Amino acid sequence: MQLLEERILKDGKVFPGNVLKVDSFLNHQVDVELINEIGKEFYRLFKDCGVNKIFTIEASGIGIACITAQYFHVPVVFAKKTLGKNIAADVYSTPIKSFTHGKTYDVIVSQEFLNKDDKILIIDDFLAQGCALNGLIELIKSAGAEIVGAGIVIEKAFQQGGDLIRSEGIRVESLARIESMTDDGKITFCK
Amino acid sequence: MQLLEERILKDGKVFPGNVLKVDSFLNHQVDVELINEIGKEFYRLFKDCGVNKIFTIEASGIGIACITAQYFHVPVVFAKKTLGKNIAADVYSTPIKSFTHGKTYDVIVSQEFLNKDDKILIIDDFLAQGCALNGLIELIKSAGAEIVGAGIVIEKAFQQGGDLIRSEGIRVESLARIESMTDDGKITFCK
Numbered sequence: 083m084q085l086l087e088e089r090i091l092k093d094g095k096v097f098p099g100n101v102l103k104v105d106s107f108l109n110h111q112v113d114v115e116l117i118n119e120i121g122k123e124f125y126r127l128f129k130d131c132g133v134n135k136i137f138t139i140e141a142s143g144i145g146i147a148c149i150t151a152q153y154f155h156v157p158v159v160f161a162k163k164t165l166g167k168n169i170a171a172d173v174y175s176t177p178i179k180s181f182t183h184g185k186t187y188d189v190i191v192s193q194e195f196l197n198k199d200d201k202i203l204i205i206d207d208f209l210a211q212g213c214a215l216n217g218l219i220e221l222i223k224s225a226g227a228e229i230v231g232a233g234i235v236i237e238k239a240f241q242q243g244g245d246l247i248r249s250e251g252i253r254v255e256s257l258a259r260i261e262s263m264t265d266d267g268k269i270t271f272c273k
Numbered sequence: 274m275q276l277l278e279e280r281i282l283k284d285g286k287v288f289p290g291n292v293l294k295v296d297s298f299l300n301h302q303v304d305v306e307l308i309n310e311i312g313k314e315f316y317r318l319f320k321d322c323g324v325n326k327i328f329t330i331e332a333s334g335i336g337i338a339c340i341t342a343q344y345f346h347v348p349v350v351f352a353k354k355t356l357g358k359n360i361a362a363d364v365y366s367t368p369i370k371s372f373t374h375g376k377t378y379d380v381i382v383s384q385e386f387l388n389k390d391d392k393i394l395i396i397d398d399f400l401a402q403g404c405a406l407n408g409l410i411e412l413i414k415s416a417g418a419e420i421v422g423a424g425i426v427i428e429k430a431f432q433q434g435g436d437l438i439r440s441e442g443i444r445v446e447s448l449a450r451i452e453s454m455t456d457d458g459k460i461t462f463c464k
Contacts, residue, residue, distance in 0.1 A: 110351065110386060111348050111349070112351070117339065118343065140335075145336060148308065149340070149343075152309065156305075195302045
């Protein structure tokens with residue numbers, strides 16, 4: 083998606099260790115007009131798939147999921163991160179490792195909001211190692227629901243998460259796929 | 274807001290200790306069509322105030338803020354909760370006590386995204402004791418920006434947060450104001 087790639091080149095900041103900061107428009111300050119274009123593009127890609135629910139994970143996925151859901155006219159469900167020791171009985175839960183924060187969270191969703199008849203589109207801001215996306219997939223499988231696919235804003239295609247998940251037969255559509263980043267700030271996108 | 278009050282009466286669940294669960298439409302599963310009506314109403318209330326930025330706190334405020342921001346054509350900034358020990362130098366931070374989780378979080382926002390020329394509308398899902406809202410106000414004051422007001426979806430008007438903040442001269446507009454809740458599930462709204 084050209085508009086997104088241009089914005090990443092203009093406002094993204096690269097830090098050593100393959101860190102890409104896009105917090106001026108995506109995940110701290112949010113450019114809602116840009117997210118609207120992103121939502122339209124996810125709709126174009128998945129509009130014929132019978133999606134009846136969008137599923138994401140707090141926090142930065144929520145805004146993107148809600149804007150996208152306006153095009154599909156479906157509700158959003160967001161999984162919650164918890165470090166609590168007690169997991170309630172009426173939730174699905176799975177551990178998710180966060181490389182950014184160096185922690186493992188239990189991520190939960192109320193059983194009430196994922197059902198076996200659901201056709202679910204996953205939306206998230208980033209895909210790198212695939213930990214968050216794999217966790218969301220596990221939660222959907224626990225509910226016996228159908229995964230239509232995953233719409234990702236930015237994929238670090240030089241890490242293995244996306245390819246591993248695609249190899250399991252899950253459709254993953256990333257609007258910007260980064261082939262490489264250098265410590266001096268050069269970003270190259272996959273063709 | 275009648276549509277919202279009706280929805281709270283229909284789908285809200287009251288638990289002992291003045292707990293109101295609205296997670297089937299507001300803060301776990303999100304009815305995006307309803308949030309759209311909520312966003313329109315916030316726009317009606319604050320459209321003449323020169324708002325140039327919407328400010329909220331993760332996680333459940335983000336979706337409401339993003340949908341609302343579409344009407345104002347302004348960006349959203351969301352404050353982040355952290356339990357980390359190290360606060361970076363380039364952020365404003367304030368502690369916020371969470372009654373729901375029995376913890377105190379440090380809440381942070383990048384100094385880059387709140388500026389002294391900003392005219393800020395705060396958006397959040399709940400107002401009860403006012404801890405979160407007070408924290409957001411503190412962050413805005415740290416930046417020297419102007420607080421246009423706060424748009425709240427549900428206020429527990431029988432708790433003191435809203436009145437205390439109004440008494441400081443801050444405009445607080447809550448779309449549903451709950452006067453009382455009983456343990457057997459009866460909800461009464463303020464007239």
